Amino acid sequence: MWKRRALGWLLICITGLTLLLVRLIQIQLMETETFSKHNINLLEESVKQRTQELVIDNGRGNFLDRNGVMLTHKKVSVLVLFPFLKKIDWDAKKVSEITGVPENILKMAVEGAKKPFAYGDPQPVELTTAQMEQINQLNIPGVFAIEKKFERSQIPAEQLIGLTGENPEEVKKRYPDKELSEKTLLGVSGLEESFDEFLLPEGKSKLVYHVDGSGGPLFGINVKYVDPANPFYPVNVRTTLDKNIQQKAEELVDKHQIKKGGLVLINIEDNSILAMVSRPAVNKKDPYGTAGITNKMLKQQIMGSVFKTVVAAAAIDHNLDTPMRQFDCSKKINGKPEVKYNYGMLDFSNSFARSCNRTFGELAKELQKKDPFSLEDYAEKLSLTSLVGWQGDVYHTSDFKQLPDEDNGRVFVSDEARKDANMAAMSGIGQNEVRATPLAVANMMATIARGGKKKMVRAVSKIEYKNGTTMVDFPVKELKGETISPYTSMRLQKLLREVVTNPNGTGRWFKDLPYEVAGKSGTAETGKYVNGKQLHNKWFAGYFPYKTPKYALVAVNLDVADYEGGVNLLFADMVQMLYENDHE
Template sequence: MWRKRAVGWLFISLTGLVLLLARLMQIQLVETETFSKHNVNLLEESVKQRTQELVIDNGRGNFLDRNGTMLTYKKVSVLVLFPFLKKMDWEVDKVADITAIPVNLLKSAVEGAKKPFAYGDPEPVELSSSQMEKINSLKIPGVFAIEKKFERRDVPAEQLIGLTGENAKELQKRYPNKDLSEKTLIGVSGLEESFDEFLLPEGKSKLVYHVDGGGAPLFGINVKYVDPANPFYPVNVRTTIDKNLQQKAEELVDKYQIKKGGIVLLDIQDNSVLAMVSRPTINKKDPYNGAGITNVMLKQQIMGSVFKTVVAAASIDHNLDDPTRMFDCSKKINGKPELKYNYGMLNFTDSFARSCNRTFGELARELQKKNPNLLEDYAAKLSLIGSVGWQGDIYHTSDFKQLPAEDKGRVFMSDEARKDANFAAMSGIGQHEVRATPLAVANMMATIARGGQKEMVRAASKIEYKNGTTMVNFDQKDLKGDTISPYTAMKLQKLLREVVLNQNGTGRWFKELPYEVAGKSGTAETGKFVNGQQLHNKWFAGYFPYQTPKYALVAVNLDVPDNAGGVNLLFADMVKVLYENDNGSE
């Protein structure tokens, strides 16, 4: 009996041992790079236990402004020190003399270090090229002067550029056939997300040395430089942003305390984004949540009287702009007395300059009788409906969109509303269901300034390889669909300029600016109330210089009381900044 038990226990033990050996073989030989449900790379983890390293460049691609300046990161020449220096007698006095860092601070930093570090990080001491050369000429083991890539604390155009983060599930979902560490950064929003596939790292550049269990050098004090050594990667995405103008725009938006809203500035010549500011800002403590991650400039907003530009275009083409016709601007759209904005009798041009609701309500009704689709047709001709961001086929990606988070504008939401005369009148003044993004409004102004030619808006001009050669060009592209005629565009140009020149025009505040401005104001009721006060969206959209258009600019302040939160000063100061920038003065 006891023999059977012994044989049974022996069999169980041998079976367990075989299973254990099989599992160890599976782990050591088969699942070395994808251990457990978390896909842990055991080889990498083993190497990490035996090495200490300083990452010089995380390998992810970079965003540059139009002049080649890095936007999301900055490269800084720094002093790198390794912790094994604490066990050596090294020439700390010479390093101190070159860097002007006191000896006691250098020694203290090394004593407290458990891994290699850039001195002063997160605000590292920046070295000159001469200092770098002198330090490296000392050839002290564990002391290096290198150029290291640091993430900027404040990223210009942060909502446009977007955020990155670690998300193993999303990484696997996006790139099931790529061999990537689950710690790989991926784009979460903005251009970081839309260009993510191009920005993925080939590998990190780092300084590495091997250590034993106690952290002492394992193979002496030789430090190795590890680099993917690919001359083409990481790539750079050259945006159309002008970093200097972007920072000035952000300063002005904050100066005028815009809590929700911002600025869109376009270069009319190549129809690209020079600056884009969105508020509220991203919450640095919890960046992936909250309203700040949303780019308000790409979200549809109630636009108010700015939409009268569309009604004016349709009216011109359908002969409703008779200069002798007078409109009763002492009345509201519904025929009741207009007490606040009683302008008396005005013709078409003065009605546009003073933004008379009665005039454009009547015109919208008349257009609707001619054809219920006219308002939408002209909104489309002026690029307010549909996406305006650059899209097309590039490289191996079809229908690539630079701005996939961009909302599409609209005039009506139903056929019933489209055929209702009262809804048409409200739509004629940019209320009811009319919506457009600030980017689309800026593009409308650029379209008019160009004589009716409507184009896609670019936020990036090209993708460059690491060696500076071009991988992909984002050429200028026309937006599909019908356009307004050059004649209609010319008439709109004169109307927009009259808004500024007319002594009672809603843009008269801009008459004395160094650049001649043409544009349209808007104050839209939002239907939201705070403490019994109706909230409004305040707009001014325009272009300049009038005779030789160069810039299209939209300033918008959202959800503010009627007696507060104007955008005239913001718009005016941005025009002044651009004039000073163009003429070399500050």
């Protein structure tokens, strides 16, 4: 009897030990970096228990402007102090003499520290190269001068570049085959999201020292530098932005009190974004819960009279623009007397310069009779209704989009509206169902300036490895589909210039600028009201210099009252700023 019991207990003990051994093997050998459903890295956690560290670089890829300047972060030469200094006699006086920080302040900072820190963080004292060399030559344990990566307090083009955040569930969903920490930063909007796979960290760069239970140094006072030791990572995403121009553009948008709207500036030669500003800005206290995260420049908006550029192109090709033809601009589209904008009889060119609604309502109806799809065809030829952001095959990713949040534009929503003459007339002046993104409008202006050549708009030119070699190149690419002819482009160029040179043109405010401007204004009724007053979208879209086009610019102010919120001064200040920037 007792033998059976003994044998039973022996089997239970063996089974228990076997299970413990299996569990130990699982923990120690098999799931050391992805333990449990939370993918906990046991190696990292065990190291954390016996070490203290200062992260120098989180390992995520960086965004650069077109000149190689860091956009979201900056590298600062800082003084790093370790808390074990409070337990040893160190020469704070010499460090003070080199840095200019009072000796007692340095000692107080160390006394209050529980982990390594960059002195002055979050606004660290920046050291010169000479100061760094002098501090490191002191060879004081726990005192270092290093270059550390800090996030900028103000990130330029924040909606375009996007935000990052921690989301354990999204890490698993997005990268099921990769062994990533739950705390891995992921891109949640903008370029951070679209380029996320390239930006994932290979590991952190950090200073580490081992501690005992009381926080004292365990193996003397040696501090180790830990680095992923990969010469290729983290990568750098080289955007097409110009940081200097971007910052000045943001200052001007805020100076002119654009609460909702912004601007898009395109370099016509390579069709890339030099600056993009969207308001409202991102709320730092609640970045993900506000409208500020949305990039208004990539969202379709009611565009008003800017759309007359499309109608003009179609009218030119269908010979509806004969010089002798006169339009009665003393009347509205519906035939009622025009009280506010009574221009009398105008020809085609003057109608465009003065933005006569009657002219373009009639032309839109005539075009609709010829072909119900005419307005949509020409909107597509001028890249207003298609996606214009760069897309193509990249590595194993087919149809990669740099700007995945970009909206399509539109002219009509239904076939019924497309065949209705009155709907066509309202569409001819950019009302009714007509929508386009500010980015697409800027690209339309660039297309016209280039003589009808349609190109994709780039926000990123290439991805570079850490050592500077190219990982992925995003070449200038043409947009597929039909485009307008060089002759039609030439005619549109002249019409857009007359908007500025005509004494009564809607862009006459720009005639004395240092760069010759060509463009089109737009004021669209939104159908929204505040205190019984109709709200409008106000636009000016154009390019310059007229004879040697370099820039395409769109400025837009959304949902503002008729008597306020103009964009002419913003557009003019941008032209002036770019001229001065080019001639410094």
